[in-house]
Amino acid sequence: MQYRKMPKIDQNLSILGYGCMRFPTKFARIDRELALKQVRKAIDMGVNYLDTAYPYHGGMSESFLGDYVLKDGYRQKVKIATKLPTYLVRRPEDMDKFLNKQLQKLHIEQIDYYLLHTLDGPSWRRMLSLGVIEFMDRIKSTGKVAYMGFSYHGSREDFVEIIDGYEWDFCQIQFNYLDENFQAGLDGLNYAASKEIGVIVMEPLRGGQLVGEIPPEVQAIWDRAPIKRSPAEWALRFIWNNPHVQVVLSGMSEDAHVEENIKIASEATANSLTEEELEIIDEVKQTYHRLLKVGCTGCRYCIPCPVGIDIPYAFQTYNNHHMFGGRLSRRFIYANLVGISGDSSRWTSTCIDCGKCESLCPQQLEIRKHFKNVQRDIETPGIRLLARTVRRFTKKRP
Numbered sequence: 050m051q052y053r054k055m056p057k058i059d060q061n062l063s064i065l066g067y068g069c070m071r072f073p074t075k076f077a078r079i080d081r082e083l084a085l086k087q088v089r090k091a092i093d094m095g096v097n098y099l100d101t102a103y104p105y106h107g108g109m110s111e112s113f114l115g116d117y118v119l120k121d122g123y124r125q126k127v128k129i130a131t132k133l134p135t136y137l138v139r140r141p142e143d144m145d146k147f148l149n150k151q152l153q154k155l156h157i158e159q160i161d162y163y164l165l166h167t168l169d170g171p172s173w174r175r176m177l178s179l180g181v182i183e184f185m186d187r188i189k190s191t192g193k194v195a196y197m198g199f200s201y202h203g204s205r206e207d208f209v210e211i212i213d214g215y216e217w218d219f220c221q222i223q224f225n226y227l228d229e230n231f232q233a234g235l236d237g238l239n240y241a242a243s244k245e246i247g248v249i250v251m252e253p254l255r256g257g258q259l260v261g262e263i264p265p266e267v268q269a270i271w272d273r274a275p276i277k278r279s280p281a282e283w284a285l286r287f288i289w290n291n292p293h294v295q296v297v298l299s300g301m302s303e304d305a306h307v308e309e310n311i312k313i314a315s316e317a318t319a320n321s322l323t324e325e326e327l328e329i330i331d332e333v334k335q336t337y338h339r340l341l342k343v344g345c346t347g348c349r350y351c352i353p354c355p356v357g358i359d360i361p362y363a364f365q366t367y368n369n370h371h372m373f374g375g376r377l378s379r380r381f382i383y384a385n386l387v388g389i390s391g392d393s394s395r396w397t398s399t400c401i402d403c404g405k406c407e408s409l410c411p412q413q414l415e416i417r418k419h420f421k422n423v424q425r426d427i428e429t430p431g432i433r434l435l436a437r438t439v440r441r442f443t444k445k446r447p
């Protein structure tokens with residue numbers, strides 16, 4: 050494992066941080082035994098930064114860390130990052146209420162790295178009006194929190210306003226080779242670095258879009274590269290190539306992910322990619338930009354929808370439909386889940402236009418507008434008729 054020093058802070062953090070939002074699950078709950086084994090294995094192999102948040106795993110991620118992972122001397126081996134759920138803060142006193150609850154769930158006296166969760170310009174201004182500066186100064190001076198930062202999902206302009214608005218120790222931004230010019234982007238990263246603010250990167254694999262099933266056109270580019278690497282390795286090396294990035298967060302839900310990521314983190318150094326390698330990554334980036342229709346990262350912040358639409362699943366099917374050549378089987382699988390077995394989702398056409406999902410989406414997607422395309426390409430009249438007919442015969446839904 051390699052470590053990079055946080056600017057302003059005398060601490061070396063592992064360049065790979067453990068994202069605690071995608072633990073392995075069993076019956077929709079954290080698979081305690083497996084997750085514990087995986088996180089501790091990562092810590093034993095040198096990971097020293099764990100990133101969680103109030104809502105991860107339905108509120109159970111923090112408790113899982115406090116009740117299990119941080120026992121047996123593991124607290125002393127890691128830095129804990131968690132986040133104030135700014136979107137739930139209505140009154141000034143809510144901030145203390147959430148922080149105290151988080152300290153209690155984690156069973157710790159001090160949170161090492163505390164972030165205002167998922168800020169953008171409007172939410173930052175709202176938090177200012179609720180007295181967040183006084184709150185941050187106070188919790189640092191009383192020792193409940195060691196370092197203050199924020200995670201960000203807004204425009205580049207608002208990022209600068211927030212960076213300039215407080216003496217931050219660090220920030221957390223979405224950054225990967227597809228998102229160099231999205232949200233804070235590379236400009237934001239450089240701006241934070243110029244002010245000696247540490248940079249933690251989230252979504253390095255864009256919610257898994259850059260790994261797993263790779264479009265043939267993209268795979269053909271990787272295959273031409275002089276060095277053979279997995280898509281995950283290309284994506285991670287791209288970020289670690291930037292010397293201003295201190296930590297890259299990865300939500301590792303399988304043993305193989307932990308092992309592969311740690312191996313890459315022990316080899317990938319700053320400024321090590323050659324011109325030729327950067328050109329290959331750029332070609333892949335251009336190809337993805339052409340193929341990806343909706344920039345949904347699958348974060349599921351928009352869920353639950355009041356009528357039960359599985360929004361990320363609809364967008365994943367729609368994107369895959371375009372990236373992998375419009376296979377009919379993909380539409381059948383979608384129709385089976387949504388229109389036939391139908392216990393977990395509903396057609397996007399049942400949307401009641403409440404807009405709740407769009408106000409929660411960190412990617413600022415115009416979800417309802419994209420639904421029109423999902424309906425045109427995936428939820429076609431033929432597919433819906435087929436689902437209705439099958440359902441009538443199987444009587445799975447009244």
Ligand code: SF4
Binds near residue numbers: 358399400404405416
């Ligand atoms: S706008 Fe539609 S998809 Fe979004 S939360 Fe409301 S009903 Fe669900």
Ligand code: SF4
Binds near residue numbers: 346360411
């Ligand atoms: S639509 Fe937005 S909030 Fe929902 S999963 Fe996709 S990126 Fe996340």
